[in-house]
Amino acid sequence: MPLNLAARRLASSLAGRHPALFERLGEQASKTFVIDPTDLPFVFLLEPRPQAPRLVAVRREAAGAWDARVAGPLAALIGLVHGAYDGDALVFSHDLVLEGDTEAVLALRNAIDNEEIDLVDEVFAPLGPLAVLATAPARRLAALLGGLTGVALTRGAGGSLA
Amino acid sequence: MTQGRFGLTVGPLLFNWPADRFADFYARLADEAPVDRVVIGESVCSKREPFREECLGPAIERLERAGKKVVLASLTLVTLERERRAARELFAQTQREVEIDDLTLMNLLPQGAPFAVGPMINVYNEPTLGFLARKGASRFCLPPELPFASVATLARSAAEHGVGLEIWAYGRMPLAISGRCYHARVHGLSKDSCQFVCERDADGLAVRTADGTEFLAINGVQTLSHKYANLAGDLDRLAGAGVTSLRLSPHSGDFIAIARAFARAAAGEIAPREALEQVQAAAPEAAFTNGFLFGANGAAPLPAACPWQPRAKHSRVGCNLSRITRASTRTRRDAWTSNGSWPGITHRAAWRRRSSPASRRRGRIPPDSAWTISRRWTSSISAGVAPRRSLRRGCCWRRA
Amino acid sequence: MTSPGSLELVCPAGTPAAFRTAVEAGAHAVYCGFNDETNARNFPGLNFSRVEMADSIGFAHRHGAKVLIAVNTFPRAGAFELWTRAVDDAAGMQADAVILADLGLLDYAATTHPALRLHVSVQAAAANADAIAFYARNFGVRRVVLPRVLSVQEIAAINRDIDIETEVFIFGGLCVMAEGRCSLSSYATGKSPNMNGACSPASHVEYREEGGDLVSRIGGFAIHRVKAGQAAPYPTLCKGSFEAGEYRGHVFEDPVSLDAASLIPQLAAAGVTALKIEGRQRSRAYTQTVVRNFRRALDALAAGRPIPAGELRALTEGQRTTSGAYNKTWR
Numbered sequence: 001m002p003l004n005l006a007a008r009r010l011a012s013s014l015a016g017r018h019p020a021l022f023e024r025l026g027e028q029a030s031k032t033f034v035i036d037p038t039d040l041p042f043v044f045l046l047e048p049r050p051q052a053p054r055l056v057a058v059r060r061e062a063a064g065a066w067d068a069r070v071a072g073p074l075a076a077l078i079g080l081v082h083g084a085y086d087g088d089a090l091v092f093s094h095d096l097v098l099e100g101d102t103e104a105v106l107a108l109r110n111a112i113d114n115e116e117i118d119l120v121d122e123v124f125a126p127l128g129p130l131a132v133l134a135t136a137p138a139r140r141l142a143a144l145l146g147g148l149t150g151v152a153l154t155r156g157a158g159g160s161l162a
Numbered sequence: 163m164t165q166g167r168f169g170l171t172v173g174p175l176l177f178n179w180p181a182d183r184f185a186d187f188y189a190r191l192a193d194e195a196p197v198d199r200v201v202i203g204e205s206v207c208s209k210r211e212p213f214r215e216e217c218l219g220p221a222i223e224r225l226e227r228a229g230k231k232v233v234l235a236s237l238t239l240v241t242l243e244r245e246r247r248a249a250r251e252l253f254a255q256t257q258r259e260v261e262i263d264d265l266t267l268m269n270l271l272p273q274g275a276p277f278a279v280g281p282m283i284n285v286y287n288e289p290t291l292g293f294l295a296r297k298g299a300s301r302f303c304l305p306p307e308l309p310f311a312s313v314a315t316l317a318r319s320a321a322e323h324g325v326g327l328e329i330w331a332y333g334r335m336p337l338a339i340s341g342r343c344y345h346a347r348v349h350g351l352s353k354d355s356c357q358f359v360c361e362r363d364a365d366g367l368a369v370r371t372a373d374g375t376e377f378l379a380i381n382g383v384q385t386l387s388h389k390y391a392n393l394a395g396d397l398d399r400l401a402g403a404g405v406t407s408l409r410l411s412p413h414s415g416d417f418i419a420i421a422r423a424f425a426r427a428a429a430g431e432i433a434p435r436e437a438l439e440q441v442q443a444a445a446p447e448a449a450f451t452n453g454f455l456f457g458a459n460g461a462a463p464l465p466a467a468c469p470w471q472p473r474a475k476h477s478r479v480g481c482n483l484s485r486i487t488r489a490s491t492r493t494r495r496d497a498w499t500s501n502g503s504w505p506g507i508t509h510r511a512a513w514r515r516r517s518s519p520a521s522r523r524r525g526r527i528p529p530d531s532a533w534t535i536s537r538r539w540t541s542s543i544s545a546g547v548a549p550r551r552s553l554r555r556g557c558c559w560r561r562a
Numbered sequence: 563m564t565s566p567g568s569l570e571l572v573c574p575a576g577t578p579a580a581f582r583t584a585v586e587a588g589a590h591a592v593y594c595g596f597n598d599e600t601n602a603r604n605f606p607g608l609n610f611s612r613v614e615m616a617d618s619i620g621f622a623h624r625h626g627a628k629v630l631i632a633v634n635t636f637p638r639a640g641a642f643e644l645w646t647r648a649v650d651d652a653a654g655m656q657a658d659a660v661i662l663a664d665l666g667l668l669d670y671a672a673t674t675h676p677a678l679r680l681h682v683s684v685q686a687a688a689a690n691a692d693a694i695a696f697y698a699r700n701f702g703v704r705r706v707v708l709p710r711v712l713s714v715q716e717i718a719a720i721n722r723d724i725d726i727e728t729e730v731f732i733f734g735g736l737c738v739m740a741e742g743r744c745s746l747s748s749y750a751t752g753k754s755p756n757m758n759g760a761c762s763p764a765s766h767v768e769y770r771e772e773g774g775d776l777v778s779r780i781g782g783f784a785i786h787r788v789k790a791g792q793a794a795p796y797p798t799l800c801k802g803s804f805e806a807g808e809y810r811g812h813v814f815e816d817p818v819s820l821d822a823a824s825l826i827p828q829l830a831a832a833g834v835t836a837l838k839i840e841g842r843q844r845s846r847a848y849t850q851t852v853v854r855n856f857r858r859a860l861d862a863l864a865a866g867r868p869i870p871a872g873e874l875r876a877l878t879e880g881q882r883t884t885s886g887a888y889n890k891t892w893r
Binding site for chain 2: 689712716757890
């Protein structure tokens with residue numbers, strides 16, 4: 001599905017553009033994470049191996065074995081990646097639920113927070129110079145969706161938690 | 163009066179005992195306990211001091227008459243003006259050594275005055291030990307949380323500086339000190355009008371987790387471990403490492419018997435196993451640990467000294483939780499490294515599985531203690547299910 | 563950067579991104595640590611490599627902010643060099659100060675780097691004028707971070723008695739024990755704040771559904787049990803729900819965090835030099851919101867305007883706050 005194409009692109013873009021993310025993860029990079037957007041019918045399996053990171057969307061019941069699970073509304077998860085929301089605050093307010101290996105989740109959260117990732121940029125980065133052609137419409141769409149749903153779909157969209 | 167390989171020190175009484183109990187304790191200590199040094203005075207809460215004033219002098223006098231060296235304790239956390247004044251007054255007398263437990267006192271120390279460093283001073287490494295030794299420290303009682311490797315390194319350093327090295331060998335261990343009084347808090351009082359409710363708990367007030375596991379003990383502004391340190395079974399390695407003195411921290415019950423057991427073990431008159439059994443017999447309710455030094459954490463149960471091992475003939479001597487936990491801790495390290503987070507529960511569950519009604523019928527365990535054990539099960543069960551892996555490993559009493 | 567009489571805002575950074583965020587949000591100074599056990603926030607995925615630290619110091623200095631490097635655990639016996647290297651590197655990178663707690667390390671830094679500005683870490687729990695004078699006299703320290711056990715009146719009294727600067731915590735996680743003198747974590751998990759820089763370490767945390775409840779444990783000890791769907795705070799040992807005698811609940815402290823924003827004028831009057839925000843382990847979203855709010859408050863104070871109401875509630879643990887020991891009734 002196109003979602004998996006985007007997920008694959010995101011994974012390879014992270015490996016190429018954000019090597020520090022994997023350094024920060026250290027030994028936690030060998031873990032398997034389930035990122036579970038509770039308002040969607042599928043989950044993401046993340047294996048952040050430095051050489052061959054893998055991110056795939058699977059049906060919730062087909063997730064298989066994992067070390068750590070982070071579950072919450074898509075808006076919260078994306079806002080977390082974009083640095084718009086504070087992970088601890090989301091956990092305190094129960095918008096975000098952690099399960100399994102807490103240390104791995106914290107390492108992942110800290111590593112991602114440092115990378116100042118913009119998901120739209122990352123997905124289109126593999127297109128190289130052509131990325132600009134795709135990025136601008138995607139960003140407009142993201143901004144539009146963000147406005148409708150409250151989801152921080154690009155980094156510029158969020159910023160305030162309180 | 164050094165007991166063979168070690169000097170024995172009795173630390174300051176941490177709890178708020180009434181005056182008569184305080185006086186009796188130190189009178190017996192003076193007359194009957196085979197110890198060399200006694201650190202005496204209030205180290206936890208300055209509000210208790212006025213009640214002690216009357217009996218402190220006679221206690222010191224009696225201890226000295228009995229040939230004990232008396233060292234004056236000081237407060238662990240000094241914040242108030244009157245506490246600073248009291249600290250200054252400790253140094254106004256010059257005939258007795260002061261044990262400092264807060265660096266505040268380093269600023270008040272008269273030039274050249276000898277002093278001892280207590281367990282609440284953060285001495286974690288050789289340069290810190292060296293710094294304080296150069297300032298005149300004659301002896302160090304190390305923080306209870308140090309692992310054995312650190313103790314051994316610091317003992318070498320202490321020997322180089324010609325100072326004594328003591329470790330916390332018996333009693334609940336101080337884990338934290340606060341500006342807030344927890345005894346007052348759990349009784350719905352404020353610290354300033356605390357009504358001295360800490361007096362009600364001679365060994366601290368037990369703190370249990372929501373599922374009934376014994377965890378900590380509160381003592382006014384101080385937080386202690388639930389488990390008692392007990393290094394009576396470890397004296398050979400401690401002597402080998404160069405530790406020169408053992409600290410016994412006062413508790414209710416037969417403390418003289420505890421001191422005697424340690425004295426015999428220190429002199430090499432009894433074997434480690436026997437020492438542990440004598441200490442357990444003198445404090446039947448206490449759960450023991452040597453975890454900070456030798457285990458995966460400070461609450462780890464004593465390993466190896468299993469009363470059900472073939473050579474043990476003393477299985478009638480008590481059979482409380484600490485023995486049970488001890489019985490099954492041969493596999494403790496494996497269990498922890500494999501799952502990382504189940505101290506205190508893994509081995510209990512493992513034990514539960516082994517102590518089937520059938521094994522009880524075979525008479526392995528005295529019937530009276532079987533009741534104690536089954537009562538304990540309830541808390542093990544509510545404490546959660548142990549990971550499978552550790553259940554599969556054997557525990558040593560099965561081999562008995 | 564701060565004019566005389568005004569308060570310095572000292573802000574946390576656990577990552578280079580959070581560091582830049584703090585500086586851009588108005589931090590006068592940022593404190594941070596190397597990614598090893600030399601600092602008291604040695605958490606997974608957090609802190610600075612040597613290269614990141616050097617880059618970040620350059621960034622701060624270009625923006626007129628100071629950098630304070632925390633080397634504030636107690637060096638392990640037999641491994642002192644790991645800590646002296648951290649101090650040496652901080653000095654070599656032109657850090658504006660190092661924040662230290664250990665006597666041996668303070669002695670080393672004072673002797674080896676006489677020009678390096680030394681701050682006494684909160685981990686040293688120097689809670690009165692005599693303790694502070696001891697550090698000043700022996701090591702020439704210039705500032706002390708006060709432990710969170712003091713009332714505003716006590717802080718004022720301390721400042722009257724000493725001639726070095728004081729820094730106090732204003733917002734964030736609340737330590738209810740005297741800092742640097744707590745072994746609860748190593749008792750339960752074997753990891754120590756003093757030795758490993760880890761308080762209630764995540765490696766020993768476990769959340770588990772049990773009979774419709776969510777139970778969080780640390781080192782196997784149950785710390786919280788909440789109905790599914792309720793807020794489940796991180797299982798910090800001293801903020802757990804326990805039983806003691808007849809009492810059921812938070813024996814030591816509720817899962818609250820410190821917010822002393824309303825006390826800023828009193829703290830300024832008490833002679834405090836710097837206000838510290840806790841939270842090196844928090845995200846840059848937290849850093850940005852908190853730093854911006856407090857900078858606004860300090861600017862208002864300096865201009866004689868009323869301090870604007872905070873918008874920080876959602877960032878606090880359990881969403882409840884306390885002014886802690888600053889109010890005497892807390893005890």
